[in-house]
Amino acid sequence: MEKRITGITDLDRVTRGGLPAGQTTLVLGEAAAGKTVLALQVLARAIERGEAGLFVSFEESPDQIRRDAAAFTWGPSLLDADSLAVIDARPRLSAETAGEFDLEGLLSIVDATSRQTGAAWIVFDGIDQLLRHQVDHNAAINQIRRVDEACAENGWTLLLTGKTRHDGTEPFHLEGIEFLLSATLILSARIVDQQLNRSLRIAKYRGSGHVTDELPMLIDNDGVALPYHYGDENENIEASDERLSLGVDRLDALLGGGIYRGSTLLISGRPGTAKSTLAGRFAETAATRGQRTLYISFDELEGPYVRNLHSVGINLRDPIAAGRVRFKSLSAYAARVTEHFLAIRRLLDDFDPDCLVIDPISALLKASATEGAEIATERLIDMVRRRGITTILTSLSGVRDPEGEATQGQISTLADSWIVLDYNVRGGERNRSLSIVKSRGSGHSNQQRELLLSDEGLDLAEIYENGGEVLMGTARISKAQEDEATARRKRLEWQQRQNDLEQRIAQAEKERRRLSEMLELEAEEYNEAARFDEQGRNRIRRRRDPEIEEPEHGDGFNDN
Amino acid sequence: MPLLILFVTGDAPRSRRARANLSNMLERLGRSDLTPREVDLLDQPQAGLSYSVFATPSLLKADQQSDGALLYGDLSDEQRLERFLADLLVQKAEAG
Missing domain, CATH: 3.40.50.300 (P-loop containing nucleotide triphosphate hydrolases)
Known part of the structure; x- marks a missing residue:
């Protein structure tokens, strides 16, 4: 299936590349659900890409359409462009119907106008306003078929918008149309808790994968967005070790x-x-x-x-x-x-x-x-x-x-x-x-x-753990202080003990020195006495043995 | 003097029926003297834009006071067509 991108990134994402090229897409929704804005935005994006667009309005005046568009950031690019044509196709209020009619005249006009600008995107906005004049429902269906055929013949990619009733079902004159067309988008605007909640659902997209859920939709200054469906869904996420x-x-x-x-x-x-x-x-x-x-x-x-x-x-x-x-x-x-x-x-x-x-x-x-x-x-x-x-x-x-x-x-x-x-x-x-x-x-x-x-x-x-509990604040601080006091006490006790022992060592040292001195002294005294005794014994021996010549100069005590 | 314009697309069946139905009704009303102008939107798409007529066939009854009255369809609903053209009968009566 050949697709044409809409330029609404989120929509292109959920449609996997845009809407069917050369075909009609039905856009259904209640009043104020955003159908016209969506269509105008598609044209604006096409014009920004250098393409041309044609807007055929069955409901609002061209002035009103321009006012609608001017409120958006893309408004100027749409309104200032020569490549946008707007056709006022509003049915006359007084118009009556006397038998079957068709849209051949319209298609001829659209063909002539689109040729002037080379428009590839065409919008039929609010076509139900014209179709409701059609007495025969089957004739209406056939006309939509005819429109779709004209798309194929002329290469138009067409958005056909139509109003649904407030219960979300399509009105009688649009019934059965979606079976005819390849793609149907349904827009809704519901009040929940005093808030307007918009959504978009791709009700049908023949021959194409698409997101089938009802998607929350927003309209703000930038136009239509599907917040949760952005373009850049990167599947290859690098798991960083950093x-x-x-x-x-x-x-x-x-x-x-x-x-x-x-x-x-x-x-x-x-x-x-x-x-x-x-x-x-x-x-x-x-x-x-x-x-x-x-x-x-x-x-x-x-x-x-x-x-x-x-x-x-x-x-x-x-x-x-x-x-x-x-x-x-x-x-x-x-x-x-x-x-x-x-x-x-x-x-x-x-x-x-x-x-x-x-x-x-x-x-x-x-x-x-x-x-x-x-x-x-x-x-x-x-x-x-x-x-x-x-x-x-x-x-x-x-x-x-x-x-x-x-x-x-x-x-x-x-x-x-x-x-x-x-x-x-x-x-x-x-x-x-x-x-x-x-x-x-x-x-x-x-x-x-x-x-x-x-x-x-x-x-x-x-x-600070205390019996398996983590201590905080004052409890932590007082515990810390308590611990510190204990530590300080132990430190003091040790110092005391150290001093004590050191003192005892010093005393012992002093005693050792004293005893050591005493030992030295006593050893000296002993040696002295021993030598004295030896001399005495020698003298006595000499006296008792005359053979031994008396030295002429004996020790002092001999001369006494 | 109102001007009747019948918008058609070539020789399509509905266009042909509309042409015949209109002609019959004018005859019945005794206004065969009026010759509706015919605009073929296949040849003159711009005319559709200037008259704001997009559905075919359609019958436009133009007059001086307003931008005219429009009747969609192949005019097979005789009652509606007769009502739409009723003032032509009155005008004829006044004129005669």
């Missing part, structure tokens, strides 16, 4: 060096548990690495947000000024979930960041929409993962249930890592705690740690 620091050394260490590049980290916790601080620190750290972060804050303005971070030593001002951080504040209540999603998607397209922070993603739960926040967050995580964007999502949780809303939104299931921040209340004080609930692909500590917040930023306290 770790990105969160800017808190001890936390990085717990995560095995940081979070993987391209992964998603959920930080959940009650108000005031320092979720924003942790997220801000990450963005600041990313900026110092030269990486760019899109920073989305729900319900808090840039000025106060950045100032508050500054008070805990986190500087986002410089990275913002340097263009490394783009800060965008969104108001949760002001738009529907799909609109927020689309806004974020466009910001990502525009800024093309390395990292994304959404603080808090749980704000999406406040925005209303039938599809709910779950799909939006799922799609969001899928989108950033496919784009390789390292993402931090914070989630506000309830007082009784610190893990509640995050689980509800299934973000925690989808996120690669999950850090839960909380307070521990004991002994009349609150202390911030941090625990890593999961961290895919990393060995991580499961221990709850105390998170310290000061002017210098964030840090984790040293672990």
Whole structure:
């Protein structure tokens, strides 16, 4: 099947390449479902590509059509172009019917007009306004068949719009037409919870794969968009081994060096548990690495947000000024979930960041929409993962249930890592705690740690365990002091003992010296006495033995 | 003097029927003197644009006061056609 791209990227995505070329596509929908806008946008995109278009209006005046188009960003390119022709084919109000008629005259006029500009895209907007004059239903069917034949003959790719009733069924004069044509799009606009919810469904696409679900659709200044169906669905996601620091050394260490590049980290916790601080620190750290972060804050303005971070030593001002951080504040209540999603998607397209922070993603739960926040967050995580964007999502949780809303939104299931921040209340004080609930692909500590917040930023306290319990705050401090006192006492005791022993050694030394001296002295005395005795014995021996000549000069005592 | 314009597409069956039905009705009303102008949109598509007539066959009854009245179809519904052309009978009566 040959297809012609519509130039509406999201629509081309869900139709796998556009609408059937040289054929008629039926676009059905209630009043204000967006049929005319869709058709005008297709023509605008065709004209931007240098093609030409023809708009045949059966319902609105050409002036009204131009006013419709002027409201959109692509309006000027459509309205200023010579390659757009508008035919006012509104039936006269007073017209009556007397028998069968056909559209041969119309086809002749369209043929002549399209030849002037070479229009390949043709829109018949609101043809039911003419067909309802047709008495015979089968004749109406045959005329649509004839229109489709004319498409094939002339190479027109035609959008045929028609109104359905409010219950979504087609009016009698359009019944059976979709069986005739290759492709049918059904647009709807329903009011749910006082909000207009638009959707688009490809009811039929003969010979082509397509997305069959009812797809949430938005119309804003850029025209029709299908927020969840963007063009760039990259199937080959590179799993990076690179770790990105969160800017808190001890936390990085717990995560095995940081979070993987391209992964998603959920930080959940009650108000005031320092979720924003942790997220801000990450963005600041990313900026110092030269990486760019899109920073989305729900319900808090840039000025106060950045100032508050500054008070805990986190500087986002410089990275913002340097263009490394783009800060965008969104108001949760002001738009529907799909609109927020689309806004974020466009910001990502525009800024093309390395990292994304959404603080808090749980704000999406406040925005209303039938599809709910779950799909939006799922799609969001899928989108950033496919784009390789390292993402931090914070989630506000309830007082009784610190893990509640995050689980509800299934973000925690989808996120690669999950850090839960909380307070521990004991002994009349609150202390911030941090625990890593999961961290895919990393060995991580499961221990709850105390998170310290000061002017210098964030840090984790040293672990103080006490009987299997992690101590925090004053309990941790008093335990630390107690431990220190014990240590000091032991140190003093040892010093005392050391001194004691040293003294005893000194005393012993002194005694040794004294005894040693005594030994020396006594040894001397003994030797002296011994020599004296020897001399005495020699003298006596000589006296008793006359043979032995008396020395002439004997020892002194002989002469006494 | 109203002007009748019959918009047709060549010699298509519905166009032929319309031509015959109109001719018969004018005769019945005694206005065979009126010769409807015929516009073939296959030859003159621009005429369809200028008269804002897109469905064929169609009968346009132009007059000075407004942009005229339009009747779609092959004119096989005699009652409608007669009603559409009723004022021609009155005008004839006034004129005669």
